[in-house]
Amino acid sequence: MTLLLGIVMLLAAISALGVVLSRQTLYSALSLVVTLSMVAVIFLLLNAQFLFAVQIIIYAGAVMVLFVFIIALLNPEAEDRPAFDWRSWIGIAAVAGITILVFVTARNGITYNDGGLRGAQIGRVSDPYHTFSFPPDAVNAAGNVQTVAGQLFTTFILPFEITSLLLLVAAIGAVYLTRREHSGS
């Protein structure tokens, strides 16, 4: 399982590089589809089945389809993309270096008080902030959707409701910016 996880992660990383390095814009978008799908598979291997399905349906099935759609329709030439020169390589190297450094040096033994992922116990009702850890097997036993929905509609109800307003704003904006001017307004 660990080997499989490693392979999938490697594929995710390679396809993520493909997003940046592809000469053709469409191939960049398709690489992103692969990346997101691989992330979904990582969820699956970690036994988070609901996340896997949602990741696929939303990203691969809805968001990226529209990306691919638009890119293929506009069909930008490969020359339109900025070429990589030595400066961009220095930038890439710097970002990659810092990222690797951060992750390599992470978890150097500092423990924080009650760092929820490690410290919290399941079912502490007395917990004033109502946090729990969710081991995948327990979640699958209780029902993936049920557990997510239970959290979504109690602990995280406020962010959840705000999201709906956010989508409304986005919808209004899309309609406003693209609608044709009707006569006389």
Next chain:
Amino acid sequence: MIGGDEWWVLLIKIVVVVLGLVTIAAYLTLAERKVSARIQLRIGPNRVGPYGMLQPAADAVKMLFKENTAPSNRDRLLFLVGPSLAAGAALLSFAFIPLGINNWFNYQFHWDVGHANVGLLFILGVSSYGVYALFLGGWAANSKYSLLGGLRASAQLISYEMAVAFALIGAVIIAGSLDLEQIVHAQQGAWFIVLQPLAFLLYFTGAFAETNRAPFDLPEAETELVAGYHTEYSSLRFGLYFLGEYVNMVVVSSIATTLFLGGWLPIFPFHPFDWIPGPLWFLGKVAVLIFVMMWVRWTFPRLRYDRLMSFGWKVLLPLGLVNILITGTVVALRA
């Protein structure tokens, strides 16, 4: 992880399902021709084998030996990815559909390849890759008919995916689970087609669009687009598209069977009906639905494209929402 089978059981299941689906798809082409012939007062294929029963094999051989032409300005990679993905996504979506459960000598045998407690979402997720297959295939061919066909296909699929998913939610609410086996179990009292007639109609209507079949077969409308997204494909690559299309018919019919027609449950829960094994019941129901799909194809004319889209967004989707609202209210009140 998914399912609890030994690896060799899983392997056998995969081989059986893939071969089975390919065979079924091949014979569906024959069925399609027979049904259309009967509807048009013809006889249909009857030369190869008795009643034309070997016609699919002949077709397969013919397709394999055809010249594999391809446009010179194609996108080489995507031209391959398109058809493979079409067949692959269709075959994979079938993996999670349960054909039945049997208890043999204390060994519980599940007639499915994979089992997940969000199985329905898995199917929806996997089948969403089908959009890429049609669109990329059409785009890669670098021909305007293909591109238009691909565009239509993806726009249509995206639009109807929503309506279809909304229709399914009604059944899911009653069953209280996304686990397909649980959903079937929940129908032991009454099939969901009785409790959710509107949802079934919505789903089945949407299914025509999802499978690009008449009267929603705009992506390959031959009168305007030659053959739509697969205009430039021939030989085996065309075969893969064809395979994907027919397997998709099986998949949508299977989903409809599982969610609305009681899956592998017999029509009446007593003898002699429950002597027939579950998988046969399942396949029988699927066969009936597929026949209806063929029947519709050879009976109704094709819609205009804008009507198709507005039908999806302005009729199917709102009706689906209303159905969810009503179902949710009733379920909440009864709880």
Next chain:
Amino acid sequence: MLAQSAPLVPLVTPSANDLLDLLPELIVGFGFIALMLLDLVVGRQRWWLAVAAIVFLAAGFGASVWGWFDSGNGHTLYFGSFAYDKFSMFINCVLLFSSALVILISPHYLNRRGIHHGEYYALILAATLGMMLLAGAMSLMVIFLGIEGLSLSLYILSGFSRTEERSQEAALKYLLLGGFASGFLLYGMALVYGETGHTQLQQIGAALHSTTQADPMLLAGVVLIFVGFAFKASLVPFHTWTPDVYQGAPTSVTTFMSVTTKVAAFAVIVRVFTYTFVSLYSHWEVIVAVVAIASIVVGNVAALTQTHVKRMLAYSSIAQAGYILIGVAVGTLSNTSSSITGTTGVLYYLAAYAVTQIGAFAVITIMAGRGEDLDSYDGLRGLAYRRPFVAAAMGLFLLSLGGFPPTVGFFGKFFVFAAAVNANLTLLALWGIAGSAISVFYYLRVALLMYQRPKDEQQEYPWSRTTIAGGTALLAAAAGTLVFGILVAVVFNGAQAAQNAILPAIASTR
């Protein structure tokens, strides 16, 4: 495995009181939706929408004032996702007041520009709601949603003039760079969550409480979050979008975003950095101080060379953000028993900045010609002879921005710099004072231009007449600039009370 098995965790429904305590946000949110529907009813009489918007904002203001007295020492709502404290109510009041003034100057301006659509008011309310959510956010998720809420609305508002290339360019620039900044912010939040295991600020603060050392991953998260906030507050080096967007967007929108976005961004910066990452102060202090100095230098120097008021005010707003950031860099340090702390200074400065900046931009908005903004320096020459009151008000705002007593601007700077000196950060205060000295040049230059004789006495000026609503807004801003400057204690005590009740309450700050 049954379909209806027992839930993994006991489900605790939020109490109804939580909803009641969310009243200001609910009113504005309801107003946002109501305005969209009202737009269908009013037809061409769009000024009704402005009236309705002001009614909703005023109601929200009233609810915030009530919340100010009701919240006491403050508590969190929805399992630690949102704060109900004097701090958020203070910010709410500033935001709602600013939004109402912007609505007042809008209808006439939009009419003259030919972009008077109903969505404008709804989007202003949506943006205000996003900012209010940001002001009270106690969870990383709510912070992100608040930022996205205000950003989305502002992207659309920047491009509100759909036929004008400049406006579209502004919207696109803002959108692309804003999306980039949101990515940074989200990545930072993910890292912080990964390290502490919490999204709620109070718990993150508790998890970090006793430790002053930190993983590089945690620090990377903190820095990335700061980058996300700094972009919204247009701090150097994340300011590049500011002049172009401020100039390209319709002026009423520029008025709105230049004020309220900064207020909301600094509210969240204070809450997250000064109070949540308080134990990491030694790590982020330097970064914040450097950014503050850079903003002051770049903003002031660039503002010197401008020839358009909108652009000049854009650069000056960068410098102003730098001054405010000094108050953040002070953190919770204080070496004397003096009551002037960094946070109090920031709060006072934000209120002062809001009334002053709105006033200055309102003048440009009110003067706008048909289809174009008359904001070049040349265009302002001789304004005092044609519009003595408008010119006087503009002069007052410029003096306040420059920090002359007895305006609010002076006291804002005074409190922030005093807090820095209190905390032995005298160098930082000196940078701020030097920057203010430079800024006097370009503020006074505009003020003097208005009082110069026009080149051509007979020339017709396309300046718009001042409407009653616009005049009211100008008067309110001018009154605020003067009155709060003279009655310093009112706002200062408020700021102090807000600071004392801020959540998350960390033991070491008391």
